Amino acid sequence: MNKKLIKDKLNKFGSLKEPFLFVISYDFTKSYIEKLSNLPASIKFQLNQKEDFSKRTLKTKLEKFPISFEEYKKKFEIIQEEIKKGNSYLLNLTAKTKIDTTFSLDEIYENTKSKYKLRFKNKKEDFVCFSPEKFVEIKENRIFTYPMKGTIDSKVQNAKEKILANQKEMAEHTMVVDLLRNDLGMVGLNVKVEEFRYIETINAGDKELLQVSSKISATLQENWYENIGDIITSILPAGSITGTPKKKTVEILKKVEDYDRDFYTGIFGIFDGKSFDSFVLIRFIEADEKGNLFYKSGGGITCDSDVLAEYEELIDKIYLAF
Template sequence: PFVKIEDGQISSFPMKGTIDAGTENAEELILSDSKELAEHNTIVDLIRNDLSLVSENVKVEKFRYLERIHTNNKDLWQVSSKITGNLPENYASKIGDILFSMLPAGSISGAPKKKTVEIIHEAEKYDRDFYAGIFGVFDGHNLDSCVLIRFIENQNGKLVYKSGGGITFMSKAETEYEEMLKKVYVPVG
């Protein structure tokens, strides 16, 4: 998810750290990986800051918990956190402003957000269109949204599947590539 809004509370669930659930001691390995911890800390701080732009009493409710993701290829463990804040009473009339103030999604851009977005634009040299954007359902009171990190796009009559992953100064190219290959499969169930 990108953000969820329920009864005036906004929640975000930054995800950083993925491992094949079939790996021996997978849970222990992912939770003790210093690179993954550093990335997760950075993104939790970024998302906490983003939520503080639109809400009050922002807090990290749950830090670094494991979620099992089922794909059509294998199961993965993913490390997530839950961050919440209280929106102002008139939030429903400002839903667009709330969302736009937090874009691009910090879990995709990284930190510092402004600089990393500049680097991404320089490196990619093309418009991502919908890929890595957000999608959501808003019923006038509650919102459920997600980041389009696995996305099929129609480009001139051809379907192109887009998926990716993040890198940091601590990244090892081979490890990041292997993680991307694991995450390319669509979650099911």
């Protein structure tokens, strides 16, 4: 299904005020849009689940087989050259990592402690996502987005102060906020940054992370639900998992990453007939036709990035949040 077909189907369901689930791939080549009343048992979701960090009942066994540092370094250096040429200022470089675990995707879904999670399985796709990142929500005629950029282990001494004072993280976060301000400006009026760089706590399996987020809003027309497809497709792919400027950055990433993101870094969510909620498909594990599991992860690269630190971040983001 291409971008126009996705847009038209979202508009149709929105106009009917029909509650539905949607899952849209990073590049619009794949999508799933279905009435909530028609969802099969193999597709499950939980939204706005409260994370309870005190109840960790399972020990997680997870082996990672990541891209080599040498191979990652080559990709990193290509990106730095593009930044020097002025073709991009921020690029979210991702990779596909084979993993081994004793848990099935169903067990991962059931046991994961995450605010937003999705278990998706049909004839062609088989994946689980436990995302910490909301994309956009629409309530009445207000649209909100919540870019996340910047993480630190909560056990680091003065972790909150350190992440907020880090100049590289500040620059990266500011660029994403600016990009998403512009995105909301394409679909709404009175764009405002309501909160800039606040801290959230995220369950990352054997550790807790502090994540830096911001809140941006705009005003939509009162009949926004008739144009859900136009609104969403206009601002995809999400700025936090691409970079800026978005169009050129997406072109660079397609060449450098050398694999298909597919649904990873796309979005999923629901329209309940009155309001709209969507989430970025990150913290993402998929199974291939042989049952092999792959975890897709990444992080933002700027001119100030350290290659070893970025490589370690890519691996650190591979975890089970039990």
